[in-house]
Amino acid sequence: MPITQSILDVARRHPDRVAIAGEGGRLSYAELVEDSRRVFSVVDALHRAQHAVRDTAFGTRATAAPATLSDTVSAAEPAAAPEPAPETRGIPITAVSIDSAFHTSRIIAGLAGYRAVSATIDPRWPLEHRVNVIVTTGIGVVVSDADDLAPALRERGWGGTIISLAEFRAAEEGVGDPDRPLAPPPTVRDGDEAFLLLFSSGTTSAPKGFLKTRDQYRANVAVSSAYLEPLPGVHTLAPGPVSYSLTLYALIECLATGGAAHMADAFDAIEMARRVSEERITRVVAVPALVQSLSDAARRDPSRFGSLELVVTGGANLSASLRAGLASVLPDVRLIGYYGAAEIGFIGDSRGGDGTLIEVYDGIGFEIRSGSGERLPDGEFGTLWIDAAACSDGYLAGTTDAVLRGDDGWATVHDQGRVVDGKLQLAGRAGDIVVTGGHKVALPEVERAFEGMPELGAGAGVGAGAAAVCAIALPHPRLGSVVALVIEGGADGPVPGKDAMRAWARERLAPQFVPRQWYRIDALPRTVGGKIRRAETVALIESGEGERL
Structure with a gap:
């Protein structure tokens, strides 16, 4: 079922059913359809304004082009409007990079029924990553409250438009005037049309962009519906940034199956x-x-x-x-x-x-x-x-x-x-797979062996060894590399001794999997989602940050 078809059907049969709810707002399915018309009207005007005569002072919220182009483009020497990545086949790209999960969700959902490609960019990414994905993919409009983004994009010669969330909402309020009519209602689009622009993780490496067509997302929803139960009318809570693919997928699958998506900023x-x-x-x-x-x-x-x-x-x-x-x-x-x-x-x-x-x-x-x-x-x-x-x-x-x-x-x-x-x-x-002494060792398997070790659970305060240890490979002159285990803890309680951990590992692992070196560190480096960063852990140990046990 196409997401737009589902939204329209539910809006007709169950107009008051919750579609999106979160900190800052709530929309029923009927309200989402009307909200979509305002969202696309503003976004479409922003993209069109970039191709208008640039010596006009666009910039006030009361004009037909509700954006401050002067924030990112010099009026004297206007930069060329961004060309969307050729893989979109000319469809303009709009990105949302704000903290509000509710407003991110309604903008993404609002553009789904139009000729538009949407993207979410984590505002916590390093500035360099945010700038690079905007410039290299040809994103033309960015909804962002970040103060550092516009100057950095201007230095790269980007000719697009940045608009704050407050400015965007103010522009929506003006939609419906005679000179700024509502967009037509959303419609079901062709399956081979690009729909969403997503990125690989931008926390530690340069993000890679990739598109999802509508057919690809429909196939994804079909699998999710069969196994993960986003059923009609079900109320789903999906806390966390919509820039996470997990959270974004939860939003889309809920709307595509007639459920309620409850979003949370954190x-x-x-x-x-x-x-x-x-x-x-x-x-x-x-x-x-x-x-x-x-x-x-x-x-x-x-x-x-x-x-x-x-x-x-x-x-x-x-x-x-x-x-x-x-x-x-x-x-x-x-x-x-x-x-x-x-x-x-x-x-x-x-x-x-x-x-x-x-x-x-x-x-x-x-x-x-x-x-x-x-x-x-x-x-x-x-x-x-x-x-x-x-x-x-x-x-x-x-x-x-x-x-x-x-x-x-x-x-x-x-x-x-x-x-x-x-x-x-x-x-x-x-x-995560290393060779030591000619043997292949899966480092996550080493970590799992320590789950349930009482001393680690108490020391980390989580009751799970995998959340408190990180297995890494360190160089070794004879074996090529050796497995080492880095234990998080010590601030709230003692960590277990090396002998106890070695004995625990020998009972549960093949000999080549048993760590040969042991370290303690106050806090393991993690992503914002809580996942341990193995490469950064190695760097910390090699720089002498860890205590050798």
């Missing part, structure tokens, strides 16, 4: 408990690192989570201890950890144990290949390749020369794994 356990209770939330979609916070909130007041039925996390390797912790306080709540890649779509999920074995969804092809492209037998580690209808065609040439799809149409984001009894066992990215 994850706050107390606020989440209130919203689950008051909004009768039955489904939560969140990053794995937030499961512990959810459990803690439920432990304080389980009655507030009485409506909750399902928690969906975007990460299959959800620790058994986190699963057990949630089950102990909310025994009737089911937990699904799905595995997927933003470029490819939903691939499979795990629903019990330590989440290491993934049931791949029907219709998704998968195989493990060597570095030379040969298919490997079951049990051998290699690179995971996927065949899925939801997969993007490739990365935008202006952002990278990396290849997403092979000549046979299969795709890889270079995740590593192996096939065990017909299921997929993940081992992280390419850098």
